[in-house]
Amino acid sequence: MARARSSDGGGNTPSARPSSAPSGPVADATALRDALLRWFDGAKRPLPWRETADPYAVWISEIMCQQTRVDTAAPYFRRWMARFPDVAALAAASEEEVFELWQGLGYYSRARNLRRAAADIHARGGFPNTADELATLPGIGRYSAGAIASIAFRQPTPAVDGNVARVLSRVLAHGATMPSGGDATIWDAAASVATGTRPGDVNQALMELGATVCKPRAPICRDCPLADRCAAHAAGDPETYPVRPPRTAPRPETRIAFALRRSDGATLMARRSGGGLLSGLWQYPMSPPVDPNDGAGAVAAALFGQPLPGLGEAGVVEHTFSHIQMRVVAMVAEVGDASEWTPAGYDETRWVRPGELPPRSRLVAKLAEVVLG
Ligand code: SF4
Structure with missing residues (x-):
């Protein structure tokens, strides 16, 4: 599971929008999916949350990896799972205990929402198992809901983070300005490939590809399993995708x-x-x-x-x-x-x-x- 968010190679700086680039749905989604899975099976990084499909562990890792590099998140994840091994343990924890383990990761609202959502899940008597239900929990947006549903419950549902949006915008040469999480064309493309028996692995493969190969700058197209079906690579201008709005200064x-x-x-x-x-x-x-x-x-x-x-x-x-x-x-x-x-x-x-x-x-x-x- 790549879970490499925008801070793990997910960010892009503004670039000019290509005027004549083709865009549209993934031409052969099944072939693209199969190529992704073959590559992922051989190239995925060993990360602690990849050793389980337990929804609780998947959820914790997904939230932890937002805005945080995976190599930073990994030791936090291990400590968290040792201290709060399941929903019941987290639901029973105080906010201060949760913050103590989160200290150094920043964006403390993530930790606060984890605790709140654990209490909610505990009260429901079980983990929601669809993206729609997951999205009703505090701190779980469309991306996280799709990631958890596909990885833990094999639900064929997309999960578009900054890495996935970048890969698919280049494959499609889709030059629309990309808000965080991508636009409708990207979500539709992701949905067309997050199918079959391993939708969670497909989503993770896209995340991993974006984090390690299809980087914001100098993508390593020679190592990419999608090179022969990537419109931006064919046009020789992958770095022009996606287009991001200029950052506003703090x-x-x-x-x-x-x-x-x-x-x-x-x-x-x-x-x-x-x-x-x-x-x-x-x-x-x-x-x-x-x-x-x-x-x-x-x-x-x-x-x-x-x-x-x-x-x-x-x-x-x-x-x-x-x-x-x-x-x-x-x-x-x-x-x-x-x-x-x-x-x-x-x-x-x-x-x-x-x-x-x-x-x-x-x-x-x-x-x-x-x-x-
Ligand atoms: S071929 Fe290059 S630009 Fe296209 S998806 Fe692969 S790494 Fe990204």
């Missing part, structure tokens, strides 16, 4: 994080409530976006409902989310033995000694380095 944002330090060295961390970017994660209380010229004292008073004593800047941390270029000014306040500080927008607080930090995002890990030195 918007700049400034926030202020406050590390309240007690005389025993413990700092106050708080768990963000609501459904935002870092909700459910422990962090130093952080302001909403502020004007870079706003004074930290006024921001602190608004966040805590009172001024912070001994406020001083510890440093500045930069962190890029997919859509936000965040600049966080880390402030430290020495609060003696005081313990009651409840920032607005957080549902729980905890005094934490250095070395006992709870599961945290990369941004908070950077802030901790600045604050704790």
Whole structure:
């Protein structure tokens, strides 16, 4: 199972759309499918989730590999399966336990949705076994539903991720602008080949081909099982497919994080409530976006409902989310033995000694380095 998402060779940069390229359905879907399967049987990489068709394991690996390279995801997958070996174990886990195992993978909403979906599956009394039913679970979109249904349940259904979209857009010389997940022509083409007795392997073969051979730049067409049926290769211009819309630059944002330090060295961390970017994660209380010229004292008073004593800047941390270029000014306040500080927008607080930090995002890990030195 390739499960190599956009970060594993799935991304493309904008390119000019060919004006005279042919496009259309896969001409001989059965022959293309058979060529893919022959290649996949000999070329697939050994990955831990390929040792099972257990729907739970397939689901975990599919979600884990979104936005994450397979070689990064593999050790996480092993640790996860050892700690939460089935739906019941995951459904019974706390959000903090789940975040702890997810720490470092980013996009924590994936972990949160895994736990929610596990509770849902547990309540239903069994794993949904069709793409339509799977797509009703939190965090499972059209791609993931198709991948799980085809791999775990052999349902003949397509699964189009960035890699699959790239391969098929080149085979068809289909130059439409490609949103993530592909367009209707690509989904139709994928559906025409994800058939027969091994639809899951067909989908995985397309993913694997995109990750290892039909790369965004310099595809290795001489090693490709589809070379003699690929329109883009025949035209000599595979890299012009697919066309992606230009990326919009992440918007700049400034926030202020406050590390309240007690005389025993413990700092106050708080768990963000609501459904935002870092909700459910422990962090130093952080302001909403502020004007870079706003004074930290006024921001602190608004966040805590009172001024912070001994406020001083510890440093500045930069962190890029997919859509936000965040600049966080880390402030430290020495609060003696005081313990009651409840920032607005957080549902729980905890005094934490250095070395006992709870599961945290990369941004908070950077802030901790600045604050704790
Ligand atoms: S022949 Fe080249 S461009 Fe076409 S699918 Fe294979 S690797 Fe991609």
